[in-house]
Amino acid sequence: MGTVIGVLPGIGPVTGVALLIPLTYSYDPVTAIIMMAGIYYGAMYGGALTSILINAPGESASVVTTLDGYQMAKQGKAGTALGLAAIASFVAGTIGLVLLMFLAPSMANIALKFGPAENFSLMVLGLTTVAGLGSGSTVKALISATLGLMLATVGIDAISGRTRYTFGFIELLEGVDFVVAAIGIFALGEVFSNVERSWRQVNVSIDYGGFRNLWPSRADLRSTFAPMIRGSLIGFFAGVVPGAGATVSSFLSYMTEKRLSRHPERFGKGEPAGVAGPEAANNSATAGAMAPMLVFGIPGSATTAVLLGALLIFGLRPGPTLFTQNPDFVWGLFASMYIGNVMLLVLNLPLIGIFAQVVRLPYPILTFVIVMFSVLGVYGLRNNLFDAYLLLFFGIVGYLLQKARIPAAPLALGLILGPLLERAFRQSLIISRGSYTIFLERPISLGILVFAFVLMLAPPLWGRYRRLRNHTKEVIASEA
Amino acid sequence: MWQGVRRRDIWTVLGLLVVMGVYLYGTFQYTDRSQPPNARTFPYVLMVLLGILIVVLLWTSRNSRDSAHTTEADLDTEDDDPLLEEDPSLTRLGILALMLLAYLIVMPGVGFLFSTIALGVAMQIIIFRGPRILSLVVAIALAAGAHWLFAGFLSIPLP
Numbered sequence: 137m138g139t140v141i142g143v144l145p146g147i148g149p150v151t152g153v154a155l156l157i158p159l160t161y162s163y164d165p166v167t168a169i170i171m172m173a174g175i176y177y178g179a180m181y182g183g184a185l186t187s188i189l190i191n192a193p194g195e196s197a198s199v200v201t202t203l204d205g206y207q208m209a210k211q212g213k214a215g216t217a218l219g220l221a222a223i224a225s226f227v228a229g230t231i232g233l234v235l236l237m238f239l240a241p242s243m244a245n246i247a248l249k250f251g252p253a254e255n256f257s258l259m260v261l262g263l264t265t266v267a268g269l270g271s272g273s274t275v276k277a278l279i280s281a282t283l284g285l286m287l288a289t290v291g292i293d294a295i296s297g298r299t300r301y302t303f304g305f306i307e308l309l310e311g312v313d314f315v316v317a318a319i320g321i322f323a324l325g326e327v328f329s330n331v332e333r334s335w336r337q338v339n340v341s342i343d344y345g346g347f348r349n350l351w352p353s354r355a356d357l358r359s360t361f362a363p364m365i366r367g368s369l370i371g372f373f374a375g376v377v378p379g380a381g382a383t384v385s386s387f388l389s390y391m392t393e394k395r396l397s398r399h400p401e402r403f404g405k406g407e408p409a410g411v412a413g414p415e416a417a418n419n420s421a422t423a424g425a426m427a428p429m430l431v432f433g434i435p436g437s438a439t440t441a442v443l444l445g446a447l448l449i450f451g452l453r454p455g456p457t458l459f460t461q462n463p464d465f466v467w468g469l470f471a472s473m474y475i476g477n478v479m480l481l482v483l484n485l486p487l488i489g490i491f492a493q494v495v496r497l498p499y500p501i502l503t504f505v506i507v508m509f510s511v512l513g514v515y516g517l518r519n520n521l522f523d524a525y526l527l528l529f530f531g532i533v534g535y536l537l538q539k540a541r542i543p544a545a546p547l548a549l550g551l552i553l554g555p556l557l558e559r560a561f562r563q564s565l566i567i568s569r570g571s572y573t574i575f576l577e578r579p580i581s582l583g584i585l586v587f588a589f590v591l592m593l594a595p596p597l598w599g600r601y602r603r604l605r606n607h608t609k610e611v612i613a614s615e616a
Numbered sequence: 617m618w619q620g621v622r623r624r625d626i627w628t629v630l631g632l633l634v635v636m637g638v639y640l641y642g643t644f645q646y647t648d649r650s651q652p653p654n655a656r657t658f659p660y661v662l663m664v665l666l667g668i669l670i671v672v673l674l675w676t677s678r679n680s681r682d683s684a685h686t687t688e689a690d691l692d693t694e695d696d697d698p699l700l701e702e703d704p705s706l707t708r709l710g711i712l713a714l715m716l717l718a719y720l721i722v723m724p725g726v727g728f729l730f731s732t733i734a735l736g737v738a739m740q741i742i743i744f745r746g747p748r749i750l751s752l753v754v755a756i757a758l759a760a761g762a763h764w765l766f767a768g769f770l771s772i773p774l775p
Contacts, residue, residue, distance in 0.1 A: 273673075278669055279669045282662055296655045298646055299646060300659070301642040301645075327712075328713070331708050331709055332705055332709040333705070499744075500739070500740055504736050504739050504754075512762060512766050512772075515772070516766060516772040536631065540628040561661075562658065
């Protein structure tokens with residue numbers, strides 16, 4: 137199902153996981169989250185499939201794969217590229233999972249020592265890095281996060297018990313439901329945005345040369361072994377940093393491989409390492425992104441933000457205590473991720489032909505299915521049509537955000553972290569008797585805030601420095 | 617103040633000011649006379665933060681417009697989805713939004729199945745200009761499938 141979602145145009149992992157949350161209501165929390173994690177994995181691979189076959193990345197993390205993957209397909213090596221992508225995903229998923237299993241419990245032990253001030257700073261770090269490391273304008277991403285935090289204040293205040301921002305709607309007393317907002321902004325917003333422009337049906341020949349051609353040659357495997365390992369490590373650690381995620385990791389891996397290669401000129405012209413490295417990185421990043429989500433309750437990406445929202449719906453509160461209070465859930469999740477990884481390889485390679493046909497599904501039908509599932513999904517939350525009206529509102533919000541080039545992921549993150557952030561903020565202020573300096577007086581809190589500040593300011597300052605340097609070079613060249 | 621600022625950013629700022637206004641109005645709707653930090657403290661911090669970000673957005677927008685060099689934000693303005701054509705139509709979008717609104721209003725009266733079939737047919741024919749008979753067949757099949765999945769399999773009582 138995850139691979140199909142990754143392949144379908146207009147549906148990425150975030151939308152897919154958000155849309156399928158309602159289907160998991162009848163399951164127990166462990167089964168539900170396992171299913172969603174599987175969809176997450178599968179969608180990452182599905183994105184690579186369309187990148188290689190038709191030069192259309194299913195989601196942003198697969199953009200880099202088009203550079204060499206599509207070139208390989210044009211040279212008649214689509215099967216090899218698809219096989220390499222699947223093997224790289226498997227290797228990276230395994231390495232990422234092993235790292236997650238060893239690092240997450242240690243991180244949880246450290247997190248247990250955190251007080252409200254440290255927790256507040258950590259959540260600020262999560263929000264600012266998502267804003268700072270994403271593509272596009274940092275300011276707009278921060279605006280998006282602030283809007284998410286504002287939305288999170290709707291409903292009954294957990295500390296004082298007062299009602300805030302409900303504007304007379306009793307349905308809003310419990311606050312804005314994350315699933316309604318996520319499906320509205322990501323799924324319906326995407327539909328609105330695509331309907332505004334006419335959708336051209338994909339009509340391409342999808343030829344990967346049959347199942348036999350999927351297994352790469354020994355030479356290809358040997359030349360891509362190191363890029364796979366490097367990509368896995370880069371992906372995992374980039375995934376751990378909130379906000380960096382799969383897209384940044386795939387670009388980082390591609391640049392690293394190009395720099396380390398003896399033939400950098402081959403990149404962009406069908407180099408197998410240009411497929412294996414980024415594919416390994418974006419898959420390993422999914423495991424890395426799970427670490428901050430499970431340990432600190434801070435999602436590392438938009439998809440893990442949706443997963444976090446789903447965990448809260450099932451009554452599981454991610455954080456360091458999750459490892460001690462729900463060990464069966466945590467280890468069950470790890471085990472299932474490993475099984476999902478094996479299934480990815482076993483199922484996806486033989487079924488590539490079928491998945492490739494999914495690209496041809498007419499968009500009008502897909503749009504109707506998305507709309508129907510969105511409405512039914514949010515209606516099923518409380519059997520209340522008010523949520524469906526709210527969905528429509530958030531669909532329009534999602535569309536307007538796209539129009540204004542404001543990323544939606546920080547808003548989702550703000551909505552999830554808002555209640556936790558406010559509680560930590562006010563608890564800290566109660567402890568310090570109203571003094572805001574508490575966040576700067578505690579060394580760990582101060583360190584995290586400084587780190588957040590540096591991460592937020594580094595990309596725009598680096599960009600400014602680069603422009604200034606290029607401008608100086610141009611002036612010197614023109615004078616010469 | 618607005619000179620040199622991108623038109624899209626002007627609309628963004630105006631929209632954000634409306635959001636701020638609604639939020640401020642909402643803040644005054646509830647009374648909280650307890651000592652800070654109270655229920656109003658965090659919303660006030662958020663409003664100050666949003667105000668600062670709006671000023672920074674205007675400032676950066678004006679500066680990037682002035683700059684002859686392409687910024688990362690400017691690069692983000694181009695659509696690079698190869699599956700989409702450049703033919704924006706607000707009418708199609710408006711019709712879809714109205715259809716959905718009508719669908720939600722009508723659903724409790726006529727039931728999920730009929731309203732969903734009507735929505736499906738209307739979407740296929742009016743927005744995507746699909747063939748009538750096929751649109752009807754597809755809408756009936758998908759609506760019936762969804763009804764079985766949610767009402768039958770997941771036991772969610774649908775209208």
